[in-house]
Amino acid sequence: MNNSKPIGVFDSGYGGLTILKELVKELPTHDFMYVGDNARAPYGSRSFETVYQYTLEAVRWFIYQGCELVVLACNTASAKALRTIQQRDLPSIDPAKRVLGVIRPTTEVIGSLTKTGSVGILGTSGTVTSNSYPIEIHHFFSNCKVYQQACPMWVPLIENGEADQPGADYFVQKYLQQILAQSPDIDTLLLACTHYPLLLKKIEQLLPAQIRVVTQGEIVAKSLSQYLARHPEINQLCTQSSDLQFYTTDSPAEFERQATLFFGAPLKAYHTDLVVKMDSKGL
Numbered sequence: 001m002n003n004s005k006p007i008g009v010f011d012s013g014y015g016g017l018t019i020l021k022e023l024v025k026e027l028p029t030h031d032f033m034y035v036g037d038n039a040r041a042p043y044g045s046r047s048f049e050t051v052y053q054y055t056l057e058a059v060r061w062f063i064y065q066g067c068e069l070v071v072l073a074c075n076t077a078s079a080k081a082l083r084t085i086q087q088r089d090l091p092s093i094d095p096a097k098r099v100l101g102v103i104r105p106t107t108e109v110i111g112s113l114t115k116t117g118s119v120g121i122l123g124t125s126g127t128v129t130s131n132s133y134p135i136e137i138h139h140f141f142s143n144c145k146v147y148q149q150a151c152p153m154w155v156p157l158i159e160n161g162e163a164d165q166p167g168a169d170y171f172v173q174k175y176l177q178q179i180l181a182q183s184p185d186i187d188t189l190l191l192a193c194t195h196y197p198l199l200l201k202k203i204e205q206l207l208p209a210q211i212r213v214v215t216q217g218e219i220v221a222k223s224l225s226q227y228l229a230r231h232p233e234i235n236q237l238c239t240q241s242s243d244l245q246f247y248t249t250d251s252p253a254e255f256e257r258q259a260t261l262f263f264g265a266p267l268k269a270y271h272t273d274l275v276v277k278m279d280s281k282g283l
Helices: 016-026 048-064 075-080 082-093 103-113 125-130 132-140 154-159 168-180 196-206 217-230 252-263
Strands: 007-011 032-036 069-072 098-100 118-123 145-150 188-191 212-214 244-248 269-271
Touching: 007 016, 007 048, 016 032, 016 217, 016 252, 032 048, 048 069, 048 075, 048 082, 075 082, 075 103, 075 125, 075 132, 082 098, 103 132, 103 188, 103 212, 103 217, 118 125, 118 132, 118 168, 125 132, 125 145, 132 145, 145 168, 154 168, 154 196, 168 196, 188 196, 196 212, 244 252, 252 269
Parallel strands: 007 032, 007 069, 032 244, 069 098, 118 145, 118 188, 188 212, 244 269
Antiparallel strands: none
């Protein structure tokens, strides 16, 4: 540990880098520390308890590194672990720390983007099963109709370098047809997985022109900026030297090779096993 207090950004693998890329654009002077739990990815098909335990390990690790604020840049972790960590774990670990997710910022605005009041959610099986998006959207837009579709083949396609290949067309078209078959009124589709922006061009090519596709990066980045403006006491604790640190629970060399595709620039990664020394606060 040192005097650096970066904003922690966590994902099960590479996808959160699409969020981090937008966070860096929005908050260019802030320090960020990214961890991808690649050794245990994907999270999408894992149980609630497993995702919770993995995510809690990461949160403890970030806090041990000095992070005052952690962003779960993973829809599955946000859906399956965020609320429990906020309500049950943080008060005993350190009530001054903050852990935020990607679902609430997105659901606060998604209903304002649809003209028909019908929104489609494309996500992992875990995110869809959690029902987090319909629940949260209805908090802010009670009359909005929400339809969901799990897309279990999209992440493997992306991580195996097939996103731009003709072979991916079948599975992209398959899930788009399934979500649109649920309602002819859907005019807005949310990519509720941080991997999915890498399929954006292909998705847009296969959709009717009147359907809007929404990605989360810019929404989450703007929301975090506004959060820090509302909470200057937290913002003042976050160091600002434009420093970026990257960690993975798997091979740093492989992470560096794949991560460029998501982050849009070369990076240097280091290994971590997410183990921290326990102290009196339970860290």
